[in-house]
Amino acid sequence: MNLLRSWIALGGALSPLVLSLVNRSIAALWLLAAVLLLRLLLRRAPKWVLFLLWGLLALRLALPLHINTSLSLLGSAPVPVNNAGQVEYLQQDAAVRKPQLVLRSPVGQAAATLEPVTIDTENVVCVAAPQALLAPLWLLGAAGMLLYALISSLRLRYRLREAIPLETIRMSGKAHLPDLSADSRIFRTAPLAPVASVWPPEGFGLILFGLKGALRRRRLRRAERPEDGIWLSDRVDAPFLLGLFSPRIYLPAGLEPEYREPVLRHERAHLCHRDNWWKGLGWLLLCFFWFDPFLWLAWYLFGRDLELACDERVIRTCSEGERKAYASALLSCSIPRRAWLYAPLAFGESGIKTRLRAVMRGKKPARWLILPALLLVIAAAVFFATDPLGAVNGSAPVWEQPLLSPELDTAVREAVLNQGQKLFRSGGYPTEAHAALDLQAEGEDVVLWVQYLYLELSWDGDMLTETGAMRTPARLRFQRTGEDFALTEFWQPGMDGDYARQLREQLPDTLPLSRADSQEWVMDMTRSCYAGAAEHFGIDTDALCERLFTALETAEGEDMREKIHRDPLSYRRLLYLGSYSAHWIIARFLEPDGQEGLRGDLLWRILSELDDSLGNSGAIRRETGGLYNPTGQLCFDAWLKNEVRNSEQAKGLPWMEEHQPIAAMALRVSRGEA
Amino acid sequence: MSDLTMGLIETRFAELIWAREPISTGELTALAQRELGWKRSTMYTVLRRLCDKGLFTLEEGTVRSRMSRETYEAVKSEQLIDSSFGGSVPAFLAAFTRRRKLTEAEVKELRALIDGLEEGRKK
Structure with missing residues (x-):
């Protein structure tokens, strides 16, 4: 579980x-x-x-x-x-x-x-x-791909340990072996595992692990000056380019010497274009979007385009004879089709027919096409790469919370209470609070979307408990006669798992799902309900707060966080009692002896959750002398002395009652008013 | 005998051994490092592979060959002709000469070789 x-x-x-x-x-x-x-x-x-x-x-x-x-x-x-x-x-x-x-x-x-x-x-x-x-499956997929890249990179590097620089061969002259290289397949190399010749994964692995090695190799290369980083290996079937920071060209050892030149020109073209980087970044993108089959297709075609571009670059400066040699080399190096999936910048991979045709035709790319091509690219960008505007009226809808007239508000309240009591019969006192979402007039009717909270609370003289709760968006339809509203329809989505789908079907365009289901009003609505119940039962809220706080304070645990963890219920109830709690806490802080230690910290913590404009602001820090962890009492005193008084001078008490109720309350209590 | 084919690089390594055998592993390591740029572990990996093929042995830190250069060439050619030409030397020659004409000297050499072989058979 x-x-x-x-x-x-x-x-x-x-x-x-x-x-x-x-x-x-x-x-x-x-x-x-x-x-x-x-x-x-x-x-x-x-x-x-x-x-x-x-x-x-x-x-x-x-x-x-x-x-x-x-x-x-x-x-x-x-x-x-x-x-x-x-x-x-x-x-x-x-x-x-x-x-x-x-x-x-x-x-x-x-x-x-x-x-x-x-x-x-x-x-x-x-x-x-x-x-x-x-x-989480996505995470597994992406992680899997990265892991694959890493592992295959390590395997390839292991395989390439035995490679030697080309220069070594050249320097020592011809090998003594009979040259049976009429058919290069005679030089059978060790069978390659399916994941061999894995390049962008390998190059990618280089980013992650080979950085040190790559840098070392670079230093080595500069010191020894072997040729260009061209290496031979027995263990590979096709030529390729490998590495991100100091890339090397690897040739199969059995490659006919006359094919070396065209192959090298091709690989050097890759080097010039920095194709090793582009392919690596493409693979990284693919790791994130591995679930998209079309992207794999794009990846394959991208690889082909890279090769064609290199061919084009090489052919540009080739005579006819050289082109023929290039084509033969291409043909002889063609490797099985499956390699497109992970082929490195290999010489003879995908789309060999197309490439051969292009090479043999030897036509220069059409210059006159550049301008129309650029225009088409820009058009594609504008038409396909931009996002559309919002659905209604061609502009992104801006949501504004509608304002309800008092009559409508009351009508909603009654409707919700009725609805709630149909579903719950717990015996608790029914309360409700709602937030208006969307208001439309349809002729005589008013269609109103609200998010409501229906809460049944019971009071046993000691504790206020919730016995039933429902929070959901709902659509209410009223028939309007003058200032009176008569409820004609009350719809809300079912709670049986079909919730989201039903909602989506019914929501108007002007009201997005994220808004209808938003959590932003939960706390306010709950407090409103609790306040209603407190009044109804005539609860002595100070005593209740005291009991709740004592329960929290005496909970098991060394520090504040543990205590709250052990007794989350008391903590939450204190938050739900909103301004009642704030009042009680402020009174505690203003007691002559003040509040010490953990008690003070806990009181301050709750107070700052009740009003999030509190907190370790600069003014408080200054006042408490820059202490890392000032006590609750210190914080309160600093807050009262600075922020609250400043606010009063700047904005005045009536403004504070509206916008900073907790601060206003603190002022009143400190002056001995209620 | 397992497939005796060696890649180009393995062959160069084998050549190093054949030229200087018997050779201690320490020397061979240094040689491989100098000539091929290999680490010790790489050298050992390749050496082990060649030993498994039956070409060399490693005993008490010394590397010896189990077959000479010429024997190796011969066995390899045998294997080639067996696998690609069904064991038929004429077939091999036919294929070989399809692209490369034999020179006068080579024809003479061949004739002499065949005559020698025939003499051997008669005896």
Whole structure:
């Protein structure tokens, strides 16, 4: 059970990232389609133009940057755009944000509770969205790919230990062996494991582990000055370029000497273009987007384009005879087709037919195509690489919380209380609080979306306990006659796992799911409910706060954090009692003897949670003499003396009552007023 | 006997041993380092591989060859002709000469060789 919990927790944490990646990869599909099309159209153009497109695709995927224009062709299908400007093909499931522990109320209806208490497990249902379950899989995939890169890099390096510099061969003249090299396959090298010739993974592995080695080799090279970093090895079948910082060219030892020259020119072209880096970065991108099959296709085609570009560069300065030699070398070095998956910048890999044809044709790339090609690239960028604007009215919707008239507010209150009492019959006192989300008028009717909290609280003279809770968005429909509102419909999503889907179906365009399900009002609503109950039962809130605080203070544990951990219930209840707690705490701090040690710290901690404008601000730090860990009492005194008084002078008490209620309360209490 | 084919680099290493055998491992390490730029562990790996093929032995820190250079060449050619030409020398020659014409001198040499072999058979 614990494993599942941690998995879901991990999934919950990863889910926004994975979602963003998935959405980005879907959005990038448009650009990819454009790139594929343009590749075909611009076959005759110089190859570097294509790499502008590839770079564009890479940036689109890698950067969480969104340029929203009306020109974007992504907008041709109606899709939601979130606040960051990203198109949300897949939206985050409501339950992912906080997989809530759900408590079955006495009536047998599942309800959302705010108290993370330890309850007997048969009453607990863990509500977690599929997204939270799948998200860790992404992490496994990405980690797997990185691991693969590392391992294959190590294996390749091990295999290449026996390589020797080309210079050694050249210097010592011809080998004494009979030259049966009419067919290079006679020189059978040790069979390569399927993961041999793995390059960008290897090059990537170099980033992670080989940096030291690479630097050492660089120093070595400079010292000994062997040729250009060209090495021979028995253990490889095809020539390739390896390494990021001091790349080496590896040739198979059995390569016919007459093929060496064309091969080297090709590999040097790769070196010139820094293809080892581009491919490495591409692999890194692929690690993040491994789930996207289209991207693997793009990867394959990207590799082919790299090779074609090198061919083009070499051919440019070749005579016909040299071209023939190059083509023969290409043919003789062609390696099995499977190698495209992980082939390094090998000489004879993918798309051999295309390359041979291009080489033999020997046509120079069409210069006149450059300008139209660039225009097409820019067009692709504008139409396919930008994000569309929001759905309604061509502009991203800005959400504003609607204001309810007192009559409407009361009507909502009644409706919610009725609804709640239909579902709960716990015997507690029913309270409710709500936050308006969206208000639309439809002729005579008013359609209102709210998020409400229905809370039933019971009081046994000693403690206030929640006996039933429900928090959910809901849609209310009222028929309006003058200033009166009559409820005609009350809809809310079911709590049986279909929650998110139902909500999404019913929500209007102007109200995004993230807003409807937001947690931002939870605390306020809860406090409002508790305040209502406190009034109803006529509770002596000071005494209640005292009891709760004492329970917390005397809980097991050495420090504040442990105590809160041991008795989370008391802690939360103090927070829910909002201004009552604040009042009581302030009174404690203003007592003549003050509050010492842990008690003071705990009191300050709770007070600062009640009002987050508190905290270790600069003024407080100055006053407490720059102590690393000032006591609660010191903090309070500093806060009262500086911030609160300053605020009063600057803004006045009425303003503070509105915007800084806790501070205003502190002022009043300190002056002996209520 | 296992496949005796050696790559170009392995061959150079073998040549080093054949030229100086018997040779101590210490010397061989230094030699490999100088000529090929290999580390000790690399040298040992390749040496072990060649020993497994039956070409050399390593006893008490000394490397000796188990077959001479010429024997090696002969066995290798045998293996080549067996695997690629079904053991038929004429087939091999036919293939060989399809691209490279034999010179006068080579024809003479061949004739002499065949005559010698025939004499050997008659006896």
